[in-house]
Amino acid sequence: MPKLLRLLGGATVTAILGFILLPALVVTLAAFNSRAILSFPPESWSWRWFVKAIAYDDFQAGVRNGLIVTAWASSIALVVGAAFAFALDRYEFRLKRTLETILLSPLVVPHFTIGLGFLILAAQLGFARGYSVIVACHVVLVLPFVLRSVYISLRNLDPRLELAAASLGASPGRVLITVTLPLLLPGLVSGWLFAAILSFNEFTASLFVTVQRTQTLPVALYNYVREYADPSMAAISVMYIVATATVLTLANAFLGLAKVLNVEHAR
Amino acid sequence: MPAEPTLPAPARVTDGTNGSEHAAVALTGVTKQFGKITALDAVSLFVRHGELMTLLGPSGCGKTTLLHLVAGFLIPESGEIAIDGQRITDVPAYRREIGIMFQNYALFPHMSVAGNVGYGLRMRRIARPEIDRRIADALALVKLAGLEDRRPRQLSGGQQQRVALARALVIRPKVLLLDEPFSALDRNLRASMQVELKEIQRKLGVTTIFVTHDQSEALSLSDRIAVIADGRIRQLDTPHEIYRHPSDRFVASFIGDANVLRAHLERIEGAVASVALGAARVTVPMRTLEGSAVGSAVDLFVRPEDLRVAETDAAAAAHGTVAAQIYQGGHIDLYVDAPEVSSGRVLLRVPSHEAASLRPAGTRIAIALAADVAIAFRSA
Numbered sequence: 001m002p003k004l005l006r007l008l009g010g011a012t013v014t015a016i017l018g019f020i021l022l023p024a025l026v027v028t029l030a031a032f033n034s035r036a037i038l039s040f041p042p043e044s045w046s047w048r049w050f051v052k053a054i055a056y057d058d059f060q061a062g063v064r065n066g067l068i069v070t071a072w073a074s075s076i077a078l079v080v081g082a083a084f085a086f087a088l089d090r091y092e093f094r095l096k097r098t099l100e101t102i103l104l105s106p107l108v109v110p111h112f113t114i115g116l117g118f119l120i121l122a123a124q125l126g127f128a129r130g131y132s133v134i135v136a137c138h139v140v141l142v143l144p145f146v147l148r149s150v151y152i153s154l155r156n157l158d159p160r161l162e163l164a165a166a167s168l169g170a171s172p173g174r175v176l177i178t179v180t181l182p183l184l185l186p187g188l189v190s191g192w193l194f195a196a197i198l199s200f201n202e203f204t205a206s207l208f209v210t211v212q213r214t215q216t217l218p219v220a221l222y223n224y225v226r227e228y229a230d231p232s233m234a235a236i237s238v239m240y241i242v243a244t245a246t247v248l249t250l251a252n253a254f255l256g257l258a259k260v261l262n263v264e265h266a267r
Numbered sequence: 268m269p270a271e272p273t274l275p276a277p278a279r280v281t282d283g284t285n286g287s288e289h290a291a292v293a294l295t296g297v298t299k300q301f302g303k304i305t306a307l308d309a310v311s312l313f314v315r316h317g318e319l320m321t322l323l324g325p326s327g328c329g330k331t332t333l334l335h336l337v338a339g340f341l342i343p344e345s346g347e348i349a350i351d352g353q354r355i356t357d358v359p360a361y362r363r364e365i366g367i368m369f370q371n372y373a374l375f376p377h378m379s380v381a382g383n384v385g386y387g388l389r390m391r392r393i394a395r396p397e398i399d400r401r402i403a404d405a406l407a408l409v410k411l412a413g414l415e416d417r418r419p420r421q422l423s424g425g426q427q428q429r430v431a432l433a434r435a436l437v438i439r440p441k442v443l444l445l446d447e448p449f450s451a452l453d454r455n456l457r458a459s460m461q462v463e464l465k466e467i468q469r470k471l472g473v474t475t476i477f478v479t480h481d482q483s484e485a486l487s488l489s490d491r492i493a494v495i496a497d498g499r500i501r502q503l504d505t506p507h508e509i510y511r512h513p514s515d516r517f518v519a520s521f522i523g524d525a526n527v528l529r530a531h532l533e534r535i536e537g538a539v540a541s542v543a544l545g546a547a548r549v550t551v552p553m554r555t556l557e558g559s560a561v562g563s564a565v566d567l568f569v570r571p572e573d574l575r576v577a578e579t580d581a582a583a584a585a586h587g588t589v590a591a592q593i594y595q596g597g598h599i600d601l602y603v604d605a606p607e608v609s610s611g612r613v614l615l616r617v618p619s620h621e622a623a624s625l626r627p628a629g630t631r632i633a634i635a636l637a638a639d640v641a642i643a644f645r646s647a
Contacts, residue, residue: 160373163340166360167367168387168438175361178386182377 024241031234050239053232062220066200068131069216073138074146074195078188080139081146088147089154104144114140115205122209134209134216141205142195149194153187193251197244290349291316291474292337292442297346299332306332308498309346314442315490317472319465323485324495325521330478333495334444337476339363350441361390366435366473370447372427374419380406380430381415387438405433408467425456432464436471443468445477449484461488482522486510494518510570515555516644519568524616526574528585528608530567530643532559542567542643544608547584547636551643558645565643569636571600571616576626577635587613589630594619601626605634 034046053059084103088096106114118137119129127133157180165175181188203218210219217236225233290313299307306329314320322330335341336348339360348356355363366387374383381402388398406412409429419427428448435443448464449457465488468475479485485492486506493503494517502514513519520527530544540553544567551567559565577583587605590612601615613634626632 158373160369161375164369164373167338167365169361169390171361174390179375
């Protein structure tokens with residue numbers, strides 16, 4: 001009986017994992033289909049949709065725009081989010097709870113609401129719908145994630161480490177540079193990375209605030225799929241998955257490396 | 268704005284050094300509040316050069332607050348703090364030349380042992396060869412030579428503590444502050460680290476303030492102990508004086524084991540009084556009995572080693588029934604029910620070699636006083 005239960009449990013876990021991975025698997029297989037329709041399973045194999053997707057102007061522009069928006073949005077969100085996380089962790093002040101609630105509110109407000117809000121705001125203020133509006137919109141969207149990531153790292157930082165550094169003669173600025181920031185680095189990098197991935201994938205709000213000239217990759221994909229239904233979509237998806245996995249793997253290696261580098265730095 | 272005249276320190280603390288100018292660390296009328304809670308209430312304390320001063324008290328008594336005030340992590344609401352005669356009340360921590368060792372050691376996890384020890388020297392922008400030499404000296408002092416490149420997490424608890432000590436001492440601090448440094452170590456290691464710390468402290472002659480809630484640790488390590496409760500220093504004296512002549516009921520019961528026995532005041536002779544406990548008589552100072560009249564009930568505080576089993580009833584202070592006999596190696600603890608003198612159990616500490624005849628639970632015994640001097644307080 002216990003053996004049967006274990007088998008059943010194993011089967012359930014396998015089924016759940018399969019269910020999670022299935023969409024990615026289906027799309028990957030579809031991407032290599034040589035026929036010009038999105039079908040599954042493919043009858044013959046080909047790289048042609050990858051070639052087509054890479055050569056397609058709108059997708060190229062989408063990647064470029066997306067990278068510009070992502071770089072700015074996640075970097076600004078990191079600085080702003082880290083500053084707020086410091087304030088929330090280190091200081092007691094009136095309306096602290098209120099501030100925290102407002103900063104985390106984009107988690108509850110739907111993305112299309114935020115996108116629509118920025119669209120109306122930009123129109124009212126007479127802003128051209130350029131990069132600045134998209135970046136501002138993305139900063140708001142990813143801020144809660146950066147804030148959380150840095151805040152948790154700060155909470156886990158033993159304040160006695162900073163006190164010890166101060167007692168050893170380090171001014172507040174040098175405590176920050178030699179102790180606080182190095183120990184927060186993993187939290188800062190993972191916060192930035194999380195923000196970057198979210199921003200690069202963001203579609204709903206981006207649809208409102210982008211125009212043809214500034215559209216990011218998800219918006220470009222949406223516009224493409226409205227007119228065509230060939231496997232270049234699937235090919236883009238595969239490249240997306242591979243790129244994200246590569247970045248995450250590299251980041252992990254880099255963070256591991258950072259710790260090693262710190263040994264030298266500390267000597 | 269005219270400065271308010273500063274009053275001389277209240278004479279709460281009796282101390283050989285007369286005033287702050289001779290003291291290594293001088294706190295004068297220091298008050299620290301956290302919101303509505305007064306953590307330290309007008310405390311004055313003078314630590315002598317080269318002395319190991321222990322701040323002893325229950326948790327929440329203000330001893331750690333006092334340590335943090337000396338370190339510069341906190342600023343007092345009122346009062347002055349001076350180190351080597353220089354007023355440092357509002358000098359930030361990083362300009363105070365103080366070494367501190369925390370309970371959890373607070374080693375920098377992203378730096379090697381050498382990186383940790385050399386941190387204070389790098390902050391002082393000392394030349395590299397000098398830094399390397401002083402790191403080597405400090406690690407040799409704490410017997411950790413050869414572990415320069417290890418990370419803190421690769422070290423045992425005892426080794427981490429040595430690194431923390433080396434890191435605090437390498438900057439040649441004016442004062443060394445120790446915040447419950449032994450509480451994270453297991454019993455055997457703790458004892459050997461205590462001996463070693465005491466040796467190093469004496470060798471370097473560094474003025475040391477040591478915070479603990481462990482009274483046996485305080486008794487064994489300190490040159491002097493400041494017993495703190497509710498934000499005030501209750502007594503400041505040598506371990507022997509604190510143990511033998513506690514100034515009040517709190518100190519008497521906090522330091523060491525003590526039996527509180529119901530006795531009565533028989534005779535007052537100037538500064539001393541005679542207290543009767545059964546057939547036994549004991550001399551106590553009147554200082555702690557002020558206001559008590561002859562014949563009134565008093566609480567007699569007697570250390571377990573000052574009680575013994577009486578051979579005859581002639582000098583018996585009390586009678587009781589042995590409730591438990593606990594073998595402790597060098598001595599035997601006898602817990603005795605003696606309802607006529609104590610509502611709790613009376614503890615007798617008898618040397619093992621004297622306890623030739625074992626007294627199993629249930630044995631009726633007579634208790635005698637082994638000392639003719641004790642201390643008594645008015646009945647609560």
